[in-house]
Amino acid sequence: MKVSAGPIQAVNDFVVKFANVNGSGSASANLLFAKAILRMGIPVAPRNIFPSNIQGLPTWFEVRVNAAGWRGRRGGVDLMVAMNPQTWDQDLKEIEPGGYLLYDSTKPLPESKFRDDISVIGVPLTEICNREYSDTRQRQLFKNIIYVGALSALLEIDPEEIAHLIGDQYKGKEALLKPNVHAMTIGRNYAINNLDCPLGIKVRRANAVGDRIFIEGNSAAALGAVYGGATVAAWYPITPSSSMAEAFARHCRKFRTEPASGRARYAIVQAEDELASIGIVIGAGWNGARAFTCTSGPGISLMQEFIGLAYFAEIPAVLFDVQRGSPSTGMPTRTQQADVLSCAYASHGDTKHVLLFPEDPKEAFEFAALSFDLADRLQTPIFVMLDLDVGMQDWLCEPLTWDDARTHDRGKVMSYEALEAGEEFGRYLDVDGDGIPYRTYPGTHPKRGSYFTRGTTKDRYARYTEDGATYVDNMERLLRKFETAKGLVPEPVRRDAAHATRFGVIYYGSTAPAIDEALAALAAQGIHLDALRVRAFPFQDSIADFIAAHEQVFVVEQNRDAQLKSLLVNELLVDPARLMPVLHYDGTPITARFISGEIAGKLAMFNVTPLRKVAP
Amino acid sequence: MTYLAKPKLHHPDLAKNKLGYTHRDYEGTVSTLCAGCGHDSISAAIIQAFFELDVAPHRVAKLSGIGCSSKTPTYFLGNSHGFNSVHGRMPSVLTGANLANRELIYLGVSGDGDSASIGLGQFAHSMRRGVNMVYIVENNGVYGLTKGQFSATADKGSKSKRGAINNDEPIDMVMMALQLGASFVARSFSGDKTQLTPLIKAAVQHQGAAFLDVISPCVAFNNHAGSTKSYDFVREHNESVNRLDFMPQHDEITADYAPGSLREVRQHDGSILRLRKLHEDYDPSDRITAMDFLQRRHADGEIVTGLLYVDPDAGDLHVALNTVETPLNRLGASELIPGAAALEKFNATLR
Numbered sequence: 015m016k017v018s019a020g021p022i023q024a025v026n027d028f029v030v031k032f033a034n035v036n037g038s039g040s041a042s043a044n045l046l047f048a049k050a051i052l053r054m055g056i057p058v059a060p061r062n063i064f065p066s067n068i069q070g071l072p073t074w075f076e077v078r079v080n081a082a083g084w085r086g087r088r089g090g091v092d093l094m095v096a097m098n099p100q101t102w103d104q105d106l107k108e109i110e111p112g113g114y115l116l117y118d119s120t121k122p123l124p125e126s127k128f129r130d131d132i133s134v135i136g137v138p139l140t141e142i143c144n145r146e147y148s149d150t151r152q153r154q155l156f157k158n159i160i161y162v163g164a165l166s167a168l169l170e171i172d173p174e175e176i177a178h179l180i181g182d183q184y185k186g187k188e189a190l191l192k193p194n195v196h197a198m199t200i201g202r203n204y205a206i207n208n209l210d211c212p213l214g215i216k217v218r219r220a221n222a223v224g225d226r227i228f229i230e231g232n233s234a235a236a237l238g239a240v241y242g243g244a245t246v247a248a249w250y251p252i253t254p255s256s257s258m259a260e261a262f263a264r265h266c267r268k269f270r271t272e273p274a275s276g277r278a279r280y281a282i283v284q285a286e287d288e289l290a291s292i293g294i295v296i297g298a299g300w301n302g303a304r305a306f307t308c309t310s311g312p313g314i315s316l317m318q319e320f321i322g323l324a325y326f327a328e329i330p331a332v333l334f335d336v337q338r339g340s341p342s343t344g345m346p347t348r349t350q351q352a353d354v355l356s357c358a359y360a361s362h363g364d365t366k367h368v369l370l371f372p373e374d375p376k377e378a379f380e381f382a383a384l385s386f387d388l389a390d391r392l393q394t395p396i397f398v399m400l401d402l403d404v405g406m407q408d409w410l411c412e413p414l415t416w417d418d419a420r421t422h423d424r425g426k427v428m429s430y431e432a433l434e435a436g437e438e439f440g441r442y443l444d445v446d447g448d449g450i451p452y453r454t455y456p457g458t459h460p461k462r463g464s465y466f467t468r469g470t471t472k473d474r475y476a477r478y479t480e481d482g483a484t485y486v487d488n489m490e491r492l493l494r495k496f497e498t499a500k501g502l503v504p505e506p507v508r509r510d511a512a513h514a515t516r517f518g519v520i521y522y523g524s525t526a527p528a529i530d531e532a533l534a535a536l537a538a539q540g541i542h543l544d545a546l547r548v549r550a551f552p553f554q555d556s557i558a559d560f561i562a563a564h565e566q567v568f569v570v571e572q573n574r575d576a577q578l579k580s581l582l583v584n585e586l587l588v589d590p591a592r593l594m595p596v597l598h599y600d601g602t603p604i605t606a607r608f609i610s611g612e613i614a615g616k617l618a619m620f621n622v623t624p625l626r627k628v629a630p
Numbered sequence: 631m632t633y634l635a636k637p638k639l640h641h642p643d644l645a646k647n648k649l650g651y652t653h654r655d656y657e658g659t660v661s662t663l664c665a666g667c668g669h670d671s672i673s674a675a676i677i678q679a680f681f682e683l684d685v686a687p688h689r690v691a692k693l694s695g696i697g698c699s700s701k702t703p704t705y706f707l708g709n710s711h712g713f714n715s716v717h718g719r720m721p722s723v724l725t726g727a728n729l730a731n732r733e734l735i736y737l738g739v740s741g742d743g744d745s746a747s748i749g750l751g752q753f754a755h756s757m758r759r760g761v762n763m764v765y766i767v768e769n770n771g772v773y774g775l776t777k778g779q780f781s782a783t784a785d786k787g788s789k790s791k792r793g794a795i796n797n798d799e800p801i802d803m804v805m806m807a808l809q810l811g812a813s814f815v816a817r818s819f820s821g822d823k824t825q826l827t828p829l830i831k832a833a834v835q836h837q838g839a840a841f842l843d844v845i846s847p848c849v850a851f852n853n854h855a856g857s858t859k860s861y862d863f864v865r866e867h868n869e870s871v872n873r874l875d876f877m878p879q880h881d882e883i884t885a886d887y888a889p890g891s892l893r894e895v896r897q898h899d900g901s902i903l904r905l906r907k908l909h910e911d912y913d914p915s916d917r918i919t920a921m922d923f924l925q926r927r928h929a930d931g932e933i934v935t936g937l938l939y940v941d942p943d944a945g946d947l948h949v950a951l952n953t954v955e956t957p958l959n960r961l962g963a964s965e966l967i968p969g970a971a972a973l974e975k976f977n978a979t980l981r
Contacts, residue, residue: 297729469714
């Protein structure tokens with residue numbers, strides 16, 4: 015070991031990053047590492063940073079261990095587990111001074127390949143594997159488990175927890191269970207016998223997890239769709255949303271199989287493309303089933319024409335957009351929030367769409383379930399805007415809850431009885447001023463209530479017309495409906511600083527945990543900001559009020575063009591000079607360090623003197 | 631086209647079907663297509679077929695894309711819900727509608743521009759999936775609404791009204807439907823209502839993807855010498871392989887037929903397709919030989935019509951997905967929401 019700077023000392027507060035080759039089985043071993051720490055009652059925030067590739071390219075897995083429960087990416091690495099020679103130089107650079115490096119020391123490396131301000135820990139992983147296993151695939155897979163075993167000794171992770179997790183994973187598969195536990199033990203014993211254990215960074219059993227659960231956003235959203243009553247799903251494989259469709263199928267098999275017959279209370283179609291996916295959703299929505307598609311930016315681009323039809327013909331539809339790096343094919347496995355504008359105004363002509371911005375898997379579940387009520391109530395497409403960082407990462411979040419008294423709001427649907435009783439039916443007739451007309455399901459009544467759905471202009475009774483005044487009447491009603499939506503979508507979450515302040519910050523989606531941490535850090539420096547988390551579009555008046563109440567409002571986003579800011583300026587008619595963008599869009603999740611640095615730097619330009627008196 | 635609205639009054643002596651509906655109950659608004667358009671004859675055949683089948687009009691959902699053909703659903707079944715979707719995408723909208731409620735009858739109406747060009751992919755995949763529907767392509771070989779451009783079904787060498795020659799190979803949607811697994815495939819001619827109406831009836835009763843290619847001359851842009859989709863050309867080259875009599879149930883054979891000239895096919899719902907052979911060797915239950923026959927006749931410049939293929943025992947998309955009998959759009963919250971206790975159990979697996 016060569017150490018010049020003092021080694022980092024930290025308990026339950028550090029970042030471990032694994033550098034691997036993808037397709038080598040590393041992700042499951044790394045997740046095992048993260049879960050073992052979680053089982054010791056210490057919050058973790060893992061992030062799989064993977065390439066758009068199946069085998070052979072660099073992949074990383076970052077685990078932030080943090081007793082305080084900050085769930086955002088911190089930035090910086092305290093311990094690098096460097097298993098990929100391709101990225102060695104880059105990986106070494108990322109280690110904080112005084113940090114640690116774990117590497118496979120089977121083959122000697124020249125001194126020049128190391129740094130002298132970090133602690134270097136060599137484990138001859140390849141040598142151990144070659145000795146223990148003859149099968150090449152086993153050598154590869156167990157190498158990952160062996161380094162997890164070594165880390166358990168170096169970081170004082172309870173090996174029993176790892177063994178339990180392996181037991182859970184391979185329940186009933188003894189042939190796999192025992193060799194995995196054995197591999198873990200080999201690594202652990204090597205570390206105990208040959209290395210200085212523990213390191214300066216380590217874990218200590220805590221009670222900081224509580225009843226929180228560990229779940230991926232796509233799985234939570236898919237379960238929300240089950241609870242929300244979705245019965246038809248149509249999708250086309252695209253990263254990072256495919257796992258949502260797959261999770262929906264899994265949840266449906268479990269929760270939606272008719273007990274007596276074993277038959278499906280759902281229909282899932284893997285369509286030929288995104289156009290067919292949204293077409294199927296619109297057909298099902300038109301016919302009274304709750305339906306959704308899940309996709310990403312390129313899919314949204316392909317669906318544009320159909321989205322306009324659903325808007326104009328007023329057909330319920332739910333779209334989950336798991337946003338990835340863009341434009342074009344972009345960075346398919348990296349996170350962004352760059353589809354805000356393309357969804358808000360999707361399709362040609364004058365359109366506006368309802369967007370929901372969940373901050374984590376818990377809210378992804380809730381907003382998914384809510385989106386189907388909104389779609390039926392508003393008879394329009396609803397976009398649930400997940401960020402890849404929410405959709406494809408496991409998050410520690412509050413348990414999912416459901417109120418058994420809650421039922422589905424199917425919106426304004428005229429029944430057979432109402433039609434039979436002679437109630438007036440006009441498909442696009444606004445009977446009560448909220449801009450929402452009644453609809454009928456096909457097949458309801460033999461003589462009344464049928465209508466022709468079309469993308470062309472129509473009058474209040476769904477009859478084709480090219481009359482200008484009738485067209486305007488309809489377009490104005492659609493605006494009234496969008497006003498109604500303001501009262502139905504989730505309110506923004508406002509959190510005021512401990513001290514009165516002229517400054518505010520607006521943010522949304524997966525930026526939330528980094529903001530939480532950044533605001534705490536800024537407050538510790540005496541810089542106070544009121545915070546508003548936007549959860550939906552259309553924007554409520556309370557958002558305009560928040561902006562009006564602050565001299566300067568930072569709008570923190572994960573895209574280049576400050577898309578939410580543009581939407582705020584456009585829709586709330588606020589002075590653009592009041593809004594200052596803070597933008598992070600390199601595809602990695604935004605960090606608290608970045609946000610606090612940017613905001614502190616920008617405030618310095620305003621000559622803000624920090625309040626040194628820090629709130630307790 | 632006529633600008634006169636149809637009178638709403640019905641003649642008291644109009645014939646009624648078993649449900650008490652008259653022919654007029656199956657009509658729509660007055661057609662705005664050109665006088666003599668083949669599509670109007672197809673609409674008339676659709677009206678006739680549903681009237682004779684004793685189907686309540688509101689139990690039919692009619693869907694279309696964009697184009698002259700896709701306008702026609704307004705001209706029939708006025709008490710049915712209709713959906714004029716986007717260009718070439720009727721099949722996906724119909725698929726979704728069908729998934730939502732398996733109990734209705736789904737009638738998709740499209741044209742050669744809508745289905746053979748922009749919508750070729752959706753046409754193909756709806757056939758592959760075996761969506762339970764009647765898919766009618768009103769095939770005139772041109773884009774009528776945009777004034778006479780060739781469509782993808784126009785034959786190579788055929789001449790446009792302006793004199794241009796089509797250099798591209800035609801897409802034969804019947805061949806594609808056969809190849810892609812449609813379980814009921816027929817071709818007919820809008821000028822032959824006695825052939826077309828029973829084919830539509832049989833297609834409605836068929837479980838699975840039923841495809842009808844109906845050659846339907848465009849009087850405005852494709853009815854001239856040099857066109858292979860004109861009334862004259864189709865009449866001259868129409869080679870019908872069989873005549874179909876559709877029977878809801880098995881009626882006694884009363885007419886006299888030469889031995890071996892009659893073939894009966896019982897469909898899934900018990901209805902009988904009674905086929906009078908017009909061509910000695912044609913076997914509509916053999917997909918491979920049917921395709922071979924069609925290819926050879928096409929090479930000879932003939933237009934083969936009739937019931938070309940049927941698999942009476944075909945399944946459909948609902949069978950493949952093993953969905954419940956109850957239409958999905960009728961399932962209630964109690965059947966759809968797993969509840970709080972199930973969620974708590976689920977949470978427990980995530981700790």
